[in-house]
Amino acid sequence: MSAASPVLVVTRLDDATADVVVEELGRRSVPVVRLAPGDFPATTTVAARAEGPRLTGEVLTGTRSVALDAVRSVYWRRPRPYSAPDGLKGPDADWCAQQAHHGLGGILTTLPGAHYVNHPWRNRAAEYKPAQLTVAARCGLHVPPTLLTNDVERARQFIRDHGPAIYKPLYNGEYVGPDGQGLTVWVEEVAMADVDTGVAHTMHLFQTRVDKVVDVRLTAVGNQLFAVRIDGSPGLDWRRHYDDLHYSLIDTPPDVAKGVHEYLAAFGLAYGAFDFGLDAAGRWHWYECNPNGQFAWFPDPITGRITAALADQLQYSSDRDGR
Structure with a gap:
C-alpha cells in the first residue's frame, strides 16, 4: 500500500x-x-x-x-x-x-x-453476551455469577441464591415507544417480586450486583490500553448520569491487561470497549465488552489519546500486517 x-x-x-x-x-x-x-x-x-x-x-x-x-x-x-x-x-x-x-x-x-x-463479522460474533461471558472467564477476567433464562422460577431462585441482582439487556438494539420516541433499557437492580410471567416471553440476563465503588471504561486499541476511572455516578448505570461524572486515566493491573489482550485475540478484535466495576478491595469485576464502543464523550486529553491510537492502527496497518 x-x-x-x-x-x-x-x-x-x-x-x-x-x-x-x-x-x-x-x-x-x-x-x-x-x-x-x-x-x-x-x-x-x-x-x-x-x-x-x-x-x-x-x-x-x-x-x-x-x-x-x-x-x-x-x-x-x-x-x-x-x-x-x-x-x-x-x-x-x-x-x-x-x-x-x-x-x-x-x-x-x-x-x-x-x-x-474491526471486521464486521468479528464485531458480530463478539456482540453475543453468552459468548462474551464464557470467553472473559476463560481469559481470567472476574465475571460475576450470571443467569440467562426465560424460566420465571429459575430467575427467582437465582436472585434468592446470588442476590442482590441486576437485570441488563442482552443486546442494546433500537427500542421505539408508542409515541415514536427512542427508549433505552438501562441496567437496573431486580428483586424476586419484580420477576413475573413476562420473563417467559424472551431471554433475560440476571447477574449478581457488584458492590462497586467506581466504574472503569477500558478502551483497547491494538496493544494499547486506556483505562478511565469514572467517578460520580449515583446509580448502577453510569450512562444515565453523564453530567455528574468525572474521568481520570488510571493504570491497568497486569492480570486485567493480560485477560483483555487474550479476550481480543479470542475474538480477533483490534478494538474493544470494556466495562468493569471496582470494589473497595480494588478488584476489577468484568461486565461486558462492546467491540464497537464509543469514546468521544471523554474529555479532550483522553479522547485525543484514544483517537491517536486508532489513527495509528488505520494509518500504519500495512506495516503492522506485513504487507
Whole structure:
C-alpha cells in the first residue's frame, strides 16, 4: 500500500466518534473515504469484478471514488441498515435491501489486503453476551455469577441464591415507544417480586450486583490500553448520569491487561470497549465488552489519546500486517 492509499470509514453521517478519527487522519494527510452503506443505491454506485482470488473495481460515493484493491484499512463503525430505493414497498423493498446487504456488504467485508478495525463479522460474533461471558472467564477476567433464562422460577431462585441482582439487556438494539420516541433499557437492580410471567416471553440476563465503588471504561486499541476511572455516578448505570461524572486515566493491573489482550485475540478484535466495576478491595469485576464502543464523550486529553491510537492502527496497518 502506498501513502496515497485511503482509509475507508464505514459509518452513518451522525457519528461523533468517527468524526474525531477522520479529523485526526486529515491532520496527518492520510486520505479518507467515508461511506454510509445506507445511502446505497441512492448516492452510491459499485462495480466489483471477481476475476481470480481478489475483488477489483471501485465504489463511487456522491463525492469520492475508491478502488477496492487500494484500501489500506477499514474503520467499521456504525452504518445504518441497508435499505431499498424510495418508492419501493413490501416484498420488493425487502428483496432489494437483502441484495444490497449481501452484495455491497459482502464487497466491503472482502477488500483485499485491508486491515479492519474491526471486521464486521468479528464485531458480530463478539456482540453475543453468552459468548462474551464464557470467553472473559476463560481469559481470567472476574465475571460475576450470571443467569440467562426465560424460566420465571429459575430467575427467582437465582436472585434468592446470588442476590442482590441486576437485570441488563442482552443486546442494546433500537427500542421505539408508542409515541415514536427512542427508549433505552438501562441496567437496573431486580428483586424476586419484580420477576413475573413476562420473563417467559424472551431471554433475560440476571447477574449478581457488584458492590462497586467506581466504574472503569477500558478502551483497547491494538496493544494499547486506556483505562478511565469514572467517578460520580449515583446509580448502577453510569450512562444515565453523564453530567455528574468525572474521568481520570488510571493504570491497568497486569492480570486485567493480560485477560483483555487474550479476550481480543479470542475474538480477533483490534478494538474493544470494556466495562468493569471496582470494589473497595480494588478488584476489577468484568461486565461486558462492546467491540464497537464509543469514546468521544471523554474529555479532550483522553479522547485525543484514544483517537491517536486508532489513527495509528488505520494509518500504519500495512506495516503492522506485513504487507
